[in-house]
Amino acid sequence: MADTVPIIETHALTRDFKATRAVDSLELSIWPGELFGLVGPDGAGKTTTLRLLAGLLDITSGGAELAGYDLARQAEKIKRKIGYMAQRFSLYSELSVVENLSFFAELYDVDPSVLQERTEQLLAFADLTEFRSRRAAHLSGGMQKKLALACTLIHRPQILLLDEPTTGVDPVSRREFWDILGNLHLEGTTIVVSTPYMDEADRCSRVGLMYEGRMIVCADPQSIRAQIQGELIELHTEDWQMASAFVETLPGVLEVQIYGESLHVFVDSADERLPAIEAAFRDQGLVLREARRATARMEEAFISLVTRLDTARRLEKET
Amino acid sequence: MLRRVWSLTVKEFIHLINDWWMPAFMLFGGASELLLVGWATSRPIANLPLMVLDQDRSSASRGVITALENTGTFALHTQAQSMEAIQDALDRGEITAAVIIPPDFDNELASGAGHPSLTVMLNGAESTPATAALRAVKGVVRDLGEKVAFQHLGLSPSEFAGFDVSLRVWFNEELSEAYYMTPAELGLMLEFTVLLFAALSFSRERELGTLEQLLVMPFSSMEIIIGKSIPVALVGLFDFVLMLGAIHFVFGVPVRGSLPLLLILASGYLLVELGKGMVISIVSRTQHQAFLLVMMIGMTDFMFTGYAAPVESMPRIIQIVANIVPAHHWLTILRGILLKGAGLDVLWPHVLALVALGLVIGVFSLRFVRRALD
Numbered sequence A: 001m002a003d004t005v006p007i008i009e010t011h012a013l014t015r016d017f018k019a020t021r022a023v024d025s026l027e028l029s030i031w032p033g034e035l036f037g038l039v040g041p042d043g044a045g046k047t048t049t050l051r052l053l054a055g056l057l058d059i060t061s062g063g064a065e066l067a068g069y070d071l072a073r074q075a076e077k078i079k080r081k082i083g084y085m086a087q088r089f090s091l092y093s094e095l096s097v098v099e100n101l102s103f104f105a106e107l108y109d110v111d112p113s114v115l116q117e118r119t120e121q122l123l124a125f126a127d128l129t130e131f132r133s134r135r136a137a138h139l140s141g142g143m144q145k146k147l148a149l150a151c152t153l154i155h156r157p158q159i160l161l162l163d164e165p166t167t168g169v170d171p172v173s174r175r176e177f178w179d180i181l182g183n184l185h186l187e188g189t190t191i192v193v194s195t196p197y198m199d200e201a202d203r204c205s206r207v208g209l210m211y212e213g214r215m216i217v218c219a220d221p222q223s224i225r226a227q228i229q230g231e232l233i234e235l236h237t238e239d240w241q242m243a244s245a246f247v248e249t250l251p252g253v254l255e256v257q258i259y260g261e262s263l264h265v266f267v268d269s270a271d272e273r274l275p276a277i278e279a280a281f282r283d284q285g286l287v288l289r290e291a292r293r294a295t296a297r298m299e300e301a302f303i304s305l306v307t308r309l310d311t312a313r314r315l316e317k318e319t
Numbered sequence B: 001m002l003r004r005v006w007s008l009t010v011k012e013f014i015h016l017i018n019d020w021w022m023p024a025f026m027l028f029g030g031a032s033e034l035l036l037v038g039w040a041t042s043r044p045i046a047n048l049p050l051m052v053l054d055q056d057r058s059s060a061s062r063g064v065i066t067a068l069e070n071t072g073t074f075a076l077h078t079q080a081q082s083m084e085a086i087q088d089a090l091d092r093g094e095i096t097a098a099v100i101i102p103p104d105f106d107n108e109l110a111s112g113a114g115h116p117s118l119t120v121m122l123n124g125a126e127s128t129p130a131t132a133a134l135r136a137v138k139g140v141v142r143d144l145g146e147k148v149a150f151q152h153l154g155l156s157p158s159e160f161a162g163f164d165v166s167l168r169v170w171f172n173e174e175l176s177e178a179y180y181m182t183p184a185e186l187g188l189m190l191e192f193t194v195l196l197f198a199a200l201s202f203s204r205e206r207e208l209g210t211l212e213q214l215l216v217m218p219f220s221s222m223e224i225i226i227g228k229s230i231p232v233a234l235v236g237l238f239d240f241v242l243m244l245g246a247i248h249f250v251f252g253v254p255v256r257g258s259l260p261l262l263l264i265l266a267s268g269y270l271l272v273e274l275g276k277g278m279v280i281s282i283v284s285r286t287q288h289q290a291f292l293l294v295m296m297i298g299m300t301d302f303m304f305t306g307y308a309a310p311v312e313s314m315p316r317i318i319q320i321v322a323n324i325v326p327a328h329h330w331l332t333i334l335r336g337i338l339l340k341g342a343g344l345d346v347l348w349p350h351v352l353a354l355v356a357l358g359l360v361i362g363v364f365s366l367r368f369v370r371r372a373l374d
């Protein structure tokens, strides 16, 4: 990796909307063949970043290069190299599956002699062969997303920019979609994908966490998980409100995250604190259905990071 | 480039076919509206409420009243007993016209040196019925002989100066209003149809979310606009021919000038409106917004077309503004070719104005598409 040049590189890339700085001095290098995950809370600037890279928005300041072309000056060349799927992607719902594919092929000047073969390939790839003549409007949500992906792949883009491609899709379809992405990744396509799902972020080769337009962390999933301080204990309780207030007061507890009925508690040493917590709950008369050690996932890491940023932000505002 | 424009065009047509009400409206909305307006205005005005104050009460005066009724234009409202009653009814808008027959009418009519006269009062607030009423009264009076002097109250004489000449034409040839109304209506319908259709083209894609997809494709803005314009232009032209056929064959509106010239200029005008529609389409976020904008612009243009009142009689400032309204030039051209048989030698200033406006609007819409998503 180190000996190649980045396929996407941004220098202090910035984009302002009237009052907000949606993307703030972004420095990002993505190497060929990476599956890069873009995560961040709502309004962090993920969509804006992807739209800037796709040449849909003008840059306020800074710059970027994609596939060796300058984004500000050679956007038209870049457009042929990328496939972009918008957050609110929609197909031409009156067209059938195959018609949608041929339409995209025509617009991208795909050589008609290879179109037939490529269409079949993509249909098989997206598992849509048997629905080929169905109108896009009559496909399920998951199938629509797969068709959309197939359409953005028809011109064999080097770079895929996908903005929350699986939002609003059922878990099974989500998995299928990511299996397709995995295959593309293996074939060497560079993929940048934004996602609100942390299990998806876990499947990326590298993850960038955006917060208020800035890239806060950018590393592989393991390293991000490793950034969490302490070890994780999962508690299942009857009354999470009372339990969380109580557990925060115990010694050695660094952070508490709430997931429905269960509490994810970060402590300095799980071996040492787990029995102590169980004892404390018993003494307090609080019911503890289950208490066990767990390995931290992206989700905990993400929430931990964002909570820390939010707190820092609040303190900053107050002073 | 051609292939991509072509596939865009084909795609637009597929949209249209599946979205059937839109093309149906485009194709037949204008024509059926025209048939309706033409039909409504082609019938002569009849049964206008008339009040009569007969101070003579002679057989001659009764003859006049019967003659007035027999025109069919009037329905006798009441026989008034006093001037006050007439004044009152006019003020309240109950009657369109009143005829006052003076006490000496019969005598004056009978004597060789007499000056028989009638007084007509009209409700000037409604000019069309008033004009029709006056025309009918004049017709009756003319039959009574040239001797009858004619006096109108409630209208300044200048308002109807020279009316006699046109009265002849209108009355004798029994031409209907459709002849004058439908060409204007035709011109406006073409504007509305093309404007609306074009205005919805981008906002529809924006609403559906497909616009973003279109914009990341390696198209120039020119290609997108051309691809989207071709279907609008084709359907618009077809609509125009259909509407022209309707007013020509159904209401007998003549095409006195050159038909090819008319078609060429109609296509040109259509492109100008199309550019306008594209700009509307790009600035509006939703189809709903686009629709309202089209309505607003259409209504404003309506004023400048001279459809309701002649532009020449409007305030100076409005006359100046009219020059930058494409519909104003278009209607002048349309009326000129249809009714007056005018050619380029007369119409060239308007054609030139349309070309200039078209260029400005075209450049503007090209520059705008790129900004569409910001």
Ligand SMILES: Nc1ncnc2c1ncn2[C@@H]1O[C@H](COP(=O)(O)OP(=O)(O)OP(=O)(O)O)[C@@H](O)[C@H]1O
Pocket (backbone or CB within 6 Å): A017, A018, A020, A021, A022, A040, A041, A042, A043, A044, A045, A046, A047, A048, A049, A087, B373, B374
């Ligand atoms: N077209 C626009 N006009 C004005 N402000 C905008 C526009 N697009 C985005 N913003 C603002 O820029 C900021 C970043 O938005 P962006 O859509 O990039 O966030 P995001 O990370 O994609 O969020 P989400 O998870 O909700 O999709 C937000 O504050 C948003 O309100």
Ligand SMILES: [Mg+2]
Pocket (backbone or CB within 6 Å): A046, A047, A048, A087, A163, A164
């Ligand atoms: Mg987004």
